[in-house]
Amino acid sequence: MATLDSKIPAGPLAEKWSKHKAEIKVVSPANKRKLDIIVIGTGLGGASAAASLGELGYNVKVFCISDSPRRAHSIAAQGGINAAKNYQNDNDSVFRLFYDTIKGGDYRAREANVYRLAEVSNSIIDQCVAQGVPFAREYGGLLDNRSFGGAQVSRTFYARGQTGQQLLLGAYAALNRQIAKGSVKSFPRHEMLELVIVDGKARGIITRNLVTGQIERFGAHAVVLASGGYGNTFFLSTNAMNSNGSAAWQCYKKGAFFANPCFTQIHPTCIPVHGDQQSKLTLMSESLRNDGRIWVPKKKEDVEALRAKKKKPSDIAEEDRDYYLERRYPAFGNLVPRDVASRAAKERCDAGFGVNETGLAVFLDFKTAIERLGEDVIRQRYGNLFQMYEKITDVNPYHEPMMIYPAVHYTMGGIWVDYNLMTTIPGLYAIGEANFSDHGANRLGASALMQGLADGYFVLPYTIGDYLSHEIQSPKVDTTTKEFDEAEKSAKARIEKLFSIQGKQTVDEIHKKLGHIMWENVGMARTKESLEKAITEIQKLRKEFWADVKVPGTANEFNQELEKALRLADFLELGELMALDGLNRNESCGGHFRVEYQTPEGEALRDDEHYAYAAVWEYTGKDSAPVLHKEELKFEAVHLAQRNYKD
């Protein structure tokens, strides 16, 4: 059994990264040319890593499931990216960004990693500007900032409501430059099905060409997993339809430990579910909470009138509105962290104040802001978001408030990595949302972009050199060995098995059932009973899937149903581990809210004495339970405290 060594460098927090960089080995240019690296995924993490590694001179192969690297779901991030630039002179600093992130994550992240993240955040902004990312600017020509949840300073850089898109286009452009140079080879419409391990080290992958169905082998000296999160376990989420946890899950099944799988972020401002045919949920950026105020009516009769459409929200008088976030959290108001805002919305809706027919919606209102700033300013700041809202709901948010409700958005949990971002499998790295390291139990807004780019541009390119410096004698990986044969056989067997079932239910129908189990039992409020129920039901559903799923077509063609079936097979295992992890964690923290553990005011109640650790799960086989390892989280620079966003 592998033991967890987080490899956190010794020394004061602020000096760890510099010291570590000075101590780790580097690879000479001549040797870099001989080394191959595989990168799975082309979001902010994958694209920036592949580009940077290509620039350094490694031979990089980059894989994505979309038709172009530019389509990765990082592109959908709207609001912004944090950095400790202190351009606004509001007393921001690396330490404050670090502190806010640790606190926002409810003290379940690794101090050293988070500090490093805050430290390199400034370089990211510099890098992106140099790449031509058109960040918003002031009239003086300098960069503009806005505020995000969980922070009292303005440190979020943005490009309208399309920050993720612009950052990804920057990384994608850097990647394109390397592809043109030949240092990176791109494989779009390729899905990783298996990780290949040779002599205990990650040495390659098996992929399926999504257009031809061909199963292909690729070898490398190191494999970087940048495949994103697993929010789509819930079926309905803000993730893209093709986002999936399979690459990470296959690595888990090959020996990479999985950390904190239960830490799921439920984003407070999404467009509510409208019916059972819905395929995905649409996020409304957190940036809207800069100017939007969240409320429900104070009186039940107003709620009834709204639901019956006898009243419009604008008919409800100011004194009859309950701005519940401002009421409960005066210091942060509408800008409390996501987990807090989501739970508060759920609390009001559970109390019967939900404002739509389903009772699962609250208002996000711009009336005050429009009165104060004028419609033009609001249009400039959020125009594309308002348009998006109107197209989906047919309601004009300039006149009537938006209706919003929390939805699954991000997974803080992921593949366990050490300080070097290496997993428990030597030579396998995990970056971005695919790993677990930086956000603890709740991620702050505008921090996912920061982490993806920090890992890809400024951390991995250094740390991977330390590992590869020991590989300079290794020849090109031979993909005709028995390890590759076996991995390919296993992938093909999975596909054949799926086609052999020819049952009665479509993949989506079963996925919706899984989503329902997850949302009801492993969602915003969890109990011991609900989690146990989830485990039993998922096990049952998994059996149902393998006995009754219907996958049409053949393996050797463009077959989207087969793609979905392969991913669902993994979600059906992942969901169980999420529930199991939630069951193990007898405390509430961040996005993990166990109803049994709350303060009298209904806030998350942590148990630092017993649970100040990352729960790290090891796969032990198809029919045996995973083994729990614990990485103790030591807090030296911050003082563990109940999160307070009230004053």
Added chain:
Amino acid sequence: MSNLFTSSIGRKLIMSVSGAFLVLFLLFHMSMNLAAVFSADAYNAICEFLGANWYALIGTLVLAAGVAVHFIYAIILTLRNRKARGVIRYAETAHEQGVSWASKNMFVLGLIVVLGLLLHLFNFWSKMQLVEILGQHENSLGLSPTDGAALIQYTFSQWYYVVLYLIWLAALWFHLTHGFWSMFQTVGWNNQIWLSRTKCLANIVATVVFLCFALVVLVFFFRSLCPYAC
């Protein structure tokens, strides 16, 4: 300048520049025609000036080259564009909002303009400059090759020529409403603000050209109907 004219934008530049030249010629020709409405003598003086003189002949050759280049490149571009469009076409198409009909039918419009031009050459040039070039002193109608005014009067006293010329000019109007602003766009003299301005200017120029040319046709047609009244 290497390979400029083998690039897509380079080919368009040729269309733009040759088009601009032709527009200038149209404006010149138009002003000349207007003289005919007011004074036959003045008009004939111009005709004499532009007879088989060396500068007028060079001018004619350059003009012909301009037309030829514009037309040949239009054919090249159209063929290339058809190929780029692909073999299978949409079963269902719809009108895109704000897209002018002329912009999508420039080749057909241009073809009508060229046919009109051939007719025009037959009606006038072959009876004027060509006659002089051939060293003759009288054209097939028995008129002096410099008596342009009489030739106009003769041509537009026949209603079918009036109709054909008006169709020709209408096609020219459509062609110019797109072509005029398009030439600025192609050479890059355009931006968000000037986009609508150049489009507006195009409509004005096209309309002025149409009206002034049509004026001559109609004035002479009506004069032929009532020779004593006007």
Added chain:
Amino acid sequence: MNLKLKIWRQKDAKSKGGFETYHVENISPDTSFLEMLDILNNNLIHEGKEPVVFDHDCREGICGMCSLHINGHAHGPDEDITTCQLHMRKFHDGDTITIEPWRSAAFPVIKDLAVDRSAFDKILQAGGFISVNTGGVPDANAIPIPKKDADESMDAAACIGCGACVATCKNGSAMLFVAARVSSLAKLPQGRVEGARRAKAMVAKMDELGFGNCTNTGACEAECPKGISISHIARLNREFLSAKLKD
């Protein structure tokens, strides 16, 4: 709503395709267009038929993966949106809806409604970047950029690379796509440095890949889900011509 769907079916790139007619029933007006296709596909699977292949991913109008030519319009009959943002309330009960893949020589059909848009990647690889390596760059605020320029750069940078411009252009031209990238970088001091090289390289690649010549119809702008203006094409022309004249 009950609808009749006329959908292009094509087994693979080499096969000959054709239209098939399908019916869907009880569609809510609040359903998105792609959800309606999901419902159709679910029905087809139950009937033992092959579901319709179409590209899609984020379903919020930003990834650029979805395409579809619907009733004669790229991204369907609504303004400034992608197909995934199109909702069934834009149609009427009993309508016949014709759904075709993007049609352009440079975008061959892969299967049914999915096309190969890798030509766009190739154009960007030719020069759609600023040549800076990671690290060693100046402070982000070292070069002030007028807000107007940054805003204009952002207007062009909003391009999602979906290909609607090419799909809708009667010339199969990719000028709006190329112009959006060139213009976005040309408006920034960082991008000006290699502006000439970029314009030449990208236009050369665009020509090489078989895209058509722009005739300024403006159809691309009309159908662009992000409303990118053809004034950016003017800037591309300017950039390209001045670069070429200096050669």
